Amino acid sequence: MPTPRGDAMSPQCPTRQLLDRIGTKWTSLIIKVLAENHPTETRFTDLRRAIPGISHKMLSATLHSLTADGLTTRRVEPTIPPKVHYSLTPLGLSLETPLAALRTWAETHMHEIDTHRRYTSP
Amino acid sequence: MPTPRGDAMSPQCPTRQLLDRIGTKWTSLIIKVLAENHPTETRFTDLRRAIPGISHKMLSATLHSLTADGLTTRRVEPTIPPKVHYSLTPLGLSLETPLAALRTWAETHMHEIDTHRRYTSP
DNA sequence: CTGTATCCTCCAAGATACTG
DNA sequence: CAGTATCTTGGAGGATACAG
Numbered sequence: 001m002p003t004p005r006g007d008a009m010s011p012q013c014p015t016r017q018l019l020d021r022i023g024t025k026w027t028s029l030i031i032k033v034l035a036e037n038h039p040t041e042t043r044f045t046d047l048r049r050a051i052p053g054i055s056h057k058m059l060s061a062t063l064h065s066l067t068a069d070g071l072t073t074r075r076v077e078p079t080i081p082p083k084v085h086y087s088l089t090p091l092g093l094s095l096e097t098p099l100a101a102l103r104t105w106a107e108t109h110m111h112e113i114d115t116h117r118r119y120t121s122p
Numbered sequence: 123m124p125t126p127r128g129d130a131m132s133p134q135c136p137t138r139q140l141l142d143r144i145g146t147k148w149t150s151l152i153i154k155v156l157a158e159n160h161p162t163e164t165r166f167t168d169l170r171r172a173i174p175g176i177s178h179k180m181l182s183a184t185l186h187s188l189t190a191d192g193l194t195t196r197r198v199e200p201t202i203p204p205k206v207h208y209s210l211t212p213l214g215l216s217l218e219t220p221l222a223a224l225r226t227w228a229e230t231h232m233h234e235i236d237t238h239r240r241y242t243s244p
Numbered sequence: 245c246t247g248t249a250t251c252c253t254c255c256a257a258g259a260t261a262c263t264g
Numbered sequence: 265c266a267g268t269a270t271c272t273t274g275g276a277g278g279a280t281a282c283a284g
Contacts, residue, residue: 013151013228014225014228014232015150015151015228016150016151017232017236018224018227018228019141019144019145019150019224021235022141022145023141023146024256025138025256025257026257028137028141029135029137029138032137044265044266044267045266055258055259056267057257057259057260057267057269058256058257058258059266060266060267061257061267061268064267068239068242069235069238069239070235070237070238070239070242071235076266079265080265081265081266082264082265083265083266084265084266091231091234091235091238094227094231095227097223097227098220098226098227099224101220101224102137102141102221102223102224104220105140105216105217105219105220106135106136106137106140107136107137109213110139111136112192112213113143113191113192113193113213116190116191116192116213117191117192120190120192146276146277147277148277165245165246166245166246166247167245167246177278177279178246178279178280179248179249179277179278179279179280180276180277180278182246182247182248183247186247201245203246203284204245204246204247204284205245205246206245206246206247
């Protein structure tokens with residue numbers, strides 16, 4: 001009986017920290033939209049339109065969180081009313097690659113998970 | 123001013139569903155340990171040892187959820203006391219690839235996020 | 245050894261309303 | 265247009281105890 005090779009991995013490991021961020025309800029969607037528009041900036045209202053169901057508050061909060069993390073930039077056009085433009089930083093853009101891989105997996109396989117779940121627990 | 127290309131993406135998109143699963147506190151860690159031991163099975167207690175801090179209850183709950191999703195298998199050795207062995211299904215193993223990519227990104231770049239966060243909001 | 249049940253806490257996130 | 269403040273709630277997840 002071989003001993004498991006699984007190393008200790010504390011809840012504070014980098015991956016957990018990352019998932020704590022991109023795992024929040026809207027983060028990955030926002031990054032996706034920004035990546036699709038990249039390198040063009042995207043306005044607050046346009047993000048709202050691109051992400052049906054997101055609340056005003058959560059879009060604002062998530063964008064500020066992303067900006068604090070250095071994943072997005074925020075540019076204010078001091079007009080009246082103001083226009084605020086967001087875009088991915090190089091760091092944010094680099095995250096798109098593994099995120100896209102996850103997206104591809106999800107689009108390919110999520111139905112298998114759903115099917116399995118339905119089959120075993122109706 | 124170009125129109126954003128961001129398509130509508132409902133909260134029920136495959137990626138959100140996937141993140142709702144692997145984004146839970148312990149799922150990605152469990153998959154990692156199982157992948158490291160693959161194709162050898164891993165026992166409940168060995169998983170507990172490999173994942174410091176996980177509670178009894180959450181390990182059990184998360185494993186059952188993974189099994190219901192078809193990502194892991196559960197094999198009971200009907201001894202007294204019983205031994206329960208878990209391993210990744212082919213589906214679960216296929217998820218390891220994009221997950222590993224995310225892990226690599228996290229290990230490479232999370233410190234930049236932390237640094238940025240500290241720099242801008244101490 | 246593995247799993248379940250109970251209780252409790254905390255926080256992500258929605259609704260709503262107000263501001264510059 | 266964009267952001268903030270307040271209130272509220274559901275559910276994730278911890279502690280603990282018990283069972284087969």
